Amino acid sequence: MKLVLPWLRELVDLDAPVEEIAETLDMRGFEVASIEETMEGVAVIDVEITANRPDCLSVMGLAREVATAYNAPLGHLGPLAAPPLETVALRHVDSDQVGVALEDPALCPRYAAAIADVEIGPSPSWLAGRLHAAGLRPINNVVDVTNYVMLEVGHPMHAFDVNRLAGPELRIHTAGFGRQHRSGDYRGIRTLDGEMRRLADDVLVIADAGRPVAIAGVMGGADSEVSARTRTIAIESACFEPTSIRRSSRSLGLQTEASYRFERGADISAPVLALERACALLERIGAGRARGTVIDRYPSAAVPRRVVLREHRIRELLGAPVPSQEVTRVLEGLGFSIRSVGIRDRPAGQSEQWEIEIPTARMDVTREADLIEEVGRHHGYDRLPSSFPALKAVAPSPDPRIERARLLGRVMTGAGFSEATTFGFIEKDAALLFTDESELVAILNPLSEKFAVMRPSLLPGLIDSVAHNWRRGRKDVRLFEIGSRFVMSDAELRTIAFAWSGLAVPEHWSGSPRAVDFFDARGMVERIAQALGLAADRLSLGAGDRPFLVPGRSAAVRYGDGAQNADVELGIVGQLTPAIAERRGLPSAEPVYVGEIDIDRIAAFEARRGGIRVEPLPRYPSVVRDLSVVIDGTLPAAAVRGTIRAVAPPTLVAVREFARYQGKGIPEGSVSLSFRLTFQSRERTLTDVEVQEAFDLLVARLTEAHGARLR
Amino acid sequence: MHQPSMQQFMSDPAAINRLRAQFLAELAATSGEPALRGLRDRYLGRKSGAITALLKSVAAAPPDVRPTLGRLANELKGQIETALAERLATVEAPRHPADAVDVTLPGRDFPLGHRHPLTLLRERIEEIFTRMGYQGLEGPECEDDYHNYEALNMPPHHPARDMQDTLYLASPFNERYAVPGTGRRDAYAANLLRTHTSGMQIRYMETHAPPVRIIVPGRVYRRDNLDLTHTPMFTQIEGLVVDEGVTLADLKGTMAAFLGELFETDAKVRFRPSFFPYTEPSAEVLLGCIFCKGSGCGICKKTGWLEVAGSGMVHPALFERVGYDPERYTGFAFGMGVERIAIVKYGVDDIRMFYENDLRFLEQFGQ
Incomplete structure (x- = not known):
């Protein structure tokens, strides 16, 4: 404004x-x-x-x-009925040169119209100048007067050329009503801006004898537009139901000064006054002469709303008392009528009560809190003291989601990963590389193709960020993100994802650098699991086909729940396929390793961890034996480890692969795998003999189960 | 080298002087660290050192001469110690073992990553409110119309919905939101991306009785094109306090304390009346511009004030909807955009930098 x-x-x-x-x-x-x-x-x-x-x-x-x-006088202060404005008194009549039929009082609670004889020409410069300064384009004296009054008292109006109406009547109903109940063409209307517009059933229109001549509260029609030849006008000054105007404006994609005001709500008391002001202005600038009558269709007159305001409630909401005189001064200044209805005794002292009548222009004021805001903002928030709400209980600990994200954030930066923030929505093509179409959560009204679906994975965003850095010459990139991903068959899932390209061991004068490989990425997954309190020996990686990962260099990450036999899948880790890397702007020859773990699924186990109880430190020495076996090259280490675990006595406390060798001395297609076995008892020192017995048993069982040969 | 004899200076100051002369002659003739250490052992050694023997013989001397002899012997001991220490200090030879390293070469790189500025700022804000007794919570990003709009006094076709152009989902999405502290999950069909975190006001009050004191960070989405100053996704932090006797003055004090901590400033905080459908009264929180100190600059658009948050007293209709007694309870709520604060705090001139994840940008922030 x-x-x-x-x-x-x-x-x-x-x-x-x-x-x-x-x-x-x-x-x-x-x-x-x-x-x-x-x-x-x-x-x-x-x-x-x-x-x-x-x-x-x-x-x-x-x-x-x-x-x-x-605290200055506003001419005659008070409701619109008595502003210090020049007006022409209009006499109410039931019919005039143009009849008014209000067929839809629900969507149009009031419709007033006055007839005037005019001579069209330009407005005087003072009036045109004001419109200009206010940001409106002067058109001609009649249209300018309606706009002037709209800016002055806030009520939009519209002028019809009476001689261009098909029949001397204005009917107010929806386009659908017209199509159903009237003869004529109610399919569309050419509006003032020259556009032909189709009308939906629920669009309220003003119609003459056979067609719409205006879209109510939005824009007039070109056919009845005031032009240089216009001699007689009907000035419309009405009130329309806000949501109806908003729907029309939306469905037509047309927002005007009038619709902007009507959809926020127009003053039901204003139409006739606005007409009286417009007629006075027409005469004042010599544009014409009003007939002196008004048709005012106003079937159910609005009853002013009354709200009780209690003095103590002002203090309770604002935190400081406002003197009674100040309360009444502010409210009366703003056009509210006040009646004191008594003083009540309250524990904190006496409290005055008022009954406040709300002017119809103030549709926003419906309850006591609204009145307190009026008092507060004019009394001045600067005058309020600053205090603190009393704390009566200890705050519960934060959402575990927040704490987990904090912990993981620090673990990841400790491992050299920087944190990324990528968009929650991505382009559909990118999403389809990571999941099926049926899993996509699509956006109905996306801004562009780039933001069309909710991300089913954090990886597309991270990979694009890796590519962004590559294009700027950064090849060693470690990025992670913690956020939500969205899959239709599941829900919103809190997830951590990482992407790693370039070197795992950076260049150093003391030795050679090394590029990232699968076991670096797997190590990160293990680190994340450890940080969240998962037991390392229950974490397993195994086959998990994902079309975006290189087979043989990728795996699904599972966690065994101990209690149940079923493993729960937590996520994936592996090398991104070169084809996808290339599509997202990365060189296909450079491996990019990625991992993605659903934190919410981990949380289910985490909750069962309970508090920490310290285990006493072992009092007896441990015995370490190394075991090297030659096995088939395709046999997973996990199978051998599993056999060892199954056969070994409980005194075997740790198994760790420490060497893997293929080549000279090992038959083609076989591999030598070395395990470090640690035996320890909590009760006594183990003897060489019993350790050797356990060891021999292991070897025998490995030979039996896997054809292993001791090396 | 002969051992100095103990017998010859028993009970004899002259013998002590001879011993001194002998030591000084030997010291003059000695060079190199090992030889000096040997000399020290011969005179000061605990078992067979000449001075050690001298002091023992003094202890055995007749009482009449014992004090004098004792003083002289101790003087000599001190003299020998000082002289030896001085010589040793000057002859300390540079040691250079075969396995020496060039310590000026760079160390092995254990790279540290960097947190995202939005996370750092978010955590900082959470931490300040945690100290004021707030519980940090997170809510779902996909919401239903009721929690995002209707329950917040924005029925369909309410003009305030214009302020936050909504992104809708093409088909309903089954959300399962774990309600904090209850072990319950709220299942519902989401139809839009939340346009603000204020929906959590309703979700929380629906499931918890007063008093309430929560802070809710999270991502929100609006149908804005990405450019220098706009983004279709940003981070918001919502705060809600409900109890008996909570006032607008409490909100003012809370905002002033928070902003003072966050920006490390004692700049003034001011409320400009505003409109949010779910608060009444409503106020925009203004902080005296920390750059120009209120005189007007480019960052505060010459106003002297920075808009940092929207806030107000919880609208009584919200209380009625969640079953709180609006006569008994009052409350305040506030919401702020983390990006907007980050732009001011870190001097970022293009909001898109937050989402590009350029390492040259990220590496300017800490852990």
């Missing part, structure tokens, strides 16, 4: 400088975007009007705020 300062000064007698007025508005809730000056040197304050204050989309509304702030 561009507030033209001389216009404001016309309504409030005030000497204050423009900067001060702007600051005053700003601190009453009307954020000032800028103060400008037109080429003619007129000051204009650009004010942002919040959605709850359509009454302040007018000079009059803002004048009332300024007058209250300065």
Whole structure:
């Protein structure tokens, strides 16, 4: 809303400088975007009007705020019925040269119209200048007068050329009603901007004898537009139901000064007054003469709302008392009528109560809290003290999701990974590389193809970020992200993902660098699992086909729940296929390793961990034996380890692969695998003999089960 | 080298002087660290050192001469110690064993990664509120219309929905939201991406009785094109306090304390009345510009004030909806955009940098 300062000064007698007025508005809730000056040197304050204050989309509304702030007279203060504006009194009649049939009082609670004889021409420069300063384009004297009144008192109006109406009547109903109940063409309308617009059933229109002549509250029709030849006009001043106007405006993709105001709510008391003001202006600028009558269809007159305001409640909400005189001064200044209904005794002292009548223009005020806001913002929030809410209980610990993310964030940075933030939605093509179409959570109204589906995995975003860094010459990239992924058959899943390209061992003068490989990525998965408190020996990696990972260099990560036999899949780890890497802008020759683990699934195990109980340190020495066996090259180490675990006595406390060898001395297709076995008892020192017996048994069993040969 | 004889200076100051002369002559004739250490052992050694023997003989001397002899002997001991220490200090030869390293070469690289600035800031904000007794919580990113809009006084076609253009889901998505501290999961069909974290006000109050004191960080989505200053996804932090006797003055004090901590400033905090459908009264939280100290600069758009949060007293209709008594309880809520604060705090001039994950950008932040 561009507030033209001389216009404001016309309504409030005030000497204050423009900067001060702007600051005053700003601190009453009307954020000032800028103060400008037109080429003619007129000051204009650009004010942002919040959605709850359509009454302040007018000079009059803002004048009332300024007058209250300065405690200055607003001509005759009070409701719109008595502003200090020149008006022409109109006599109510039931019919006139043009009839009005209000067929849909639910969508149009009030419709008023007045007839005037006019002579079309340009507006005088003072009027055109004001419109210009306020950001509207002057068109002709009649249209300008309706716009002027809209800016002044906040009520939009529309003028029809009476001679261009097909039949002397205005009917208010929906386009659908017209199609059903009337003869004529109600399919569409050519609007003032020249566009042909199709009308949905629920769009409210103004129609003449056989067709729509305006989209109610949005825009008039070209066929009945005021033109240079117009001699007689019907000025419409109505109230429309806000959600209906909003729906029309949305469905037609058409927002106008009128629809903007009507969808926020127009004052039901304003239509006739706005007409009276418009007629006075027409005469004042010599544009025409009103007939002096008005048709006012207003089937159920609005009953003013009354709300009780309690003095103590002001203190309870704001945190400081506001003197009674100040309460009444502010509310009366803003146009509320006040009646004191008594003083109540309360434990904290006496509290006055008022019954407040709400002006119809203030549709936003419906309850006591709304009135307290009015009092508070004019009394000034700067005057409130600063305090703290009393703390009566210890805060519970934070959401475990927050704590887990913090922990993992530090574990990952400790391992050289930097944290990425990527978008929650990605392009469909990228998503389809990671999941099936049926799993995609699609967005109905995406901004662009780039943001079309919710990410089914954090990897597409991370891979694009790796590519971003590659293009800028960074080849050693370690990135991770913690966030949600979305799959249709499951839910929103909290996940950690990482991507690793380039070197695992950086260049150093002491030795050779080494590129990242599968076991670096697997190590990161193990580190994440360890940080979240999973038992290392229950974590298993095995086959898990994912089309975006290289077979043979990737795995599904599972965790055995101990209690149940079934392993739960936590995620995946492995090398991204070169084809996908290339599609996302990475060189196909450079391996990129990725991992993704669902933290929420881990949390299910974590909860069963319980508190820590320290185990006493072992008192007896351990015995270490190395075991090297030659086995078939395709046999997974986990199978051998599993056999060892199954056969060994409970004194075997650790098994660890420490060497793997193929080549000279080992038959083609076989591999030598070395395990370090640690035996230890909590009760006594183990003898060489019993360890040797256990060892021999292991070897025998490995030979039997896997054809292993001791090396 | 002969051993100095103990017998010859028993009970004899002259003998002590001879011993001194003998030591000084030997010291002058000795060079190199090992030889000096040998000399020290011969005179000061605990078992057979000449001075050790001298002191023993003094102890055995007749009482009349014992004090004098004792003083002289101790003087000599001190003199020998000092002289030896001085010589040893000057002859300390540089040691250079065969396995020496060039310590000026760089160490092995154990690279440290960097946290994302938005996370660092988020955690900092959470930490400040945790100290004020708030519980940190997270909510679901896919919401239903009721929690994102209707329960917050924004029925369908409410103009306030314009302020946050919504991204809708093409088909309903089954969310399962684990309600903190209850072990329960809320299953519901989500139809939009939350446009703010305020839906958690409702979700939390629906499942918990007052008093309430929570802080909810999370990602939110709006239908905004990505450019220098806009983004379709950003991070928001929501706060909610409900109890008996909570006032707007409490909100003001809380905001002032929080902003003072976050920006390490004593700049003024101010409320500008505003409008949010779910708070009444509502206020925009303004912080005196920390760059120009209020005189007006590019960052505060010449106003002297930075807009840092939206806030207000919880609308009584929300309390009615979740079953709280609005006569008994009052509360305040606030919400802020982390990106916006990060832009101010870190001097980032392009919001897109937060989502590009350029290592040259990330590496400017800590762990």
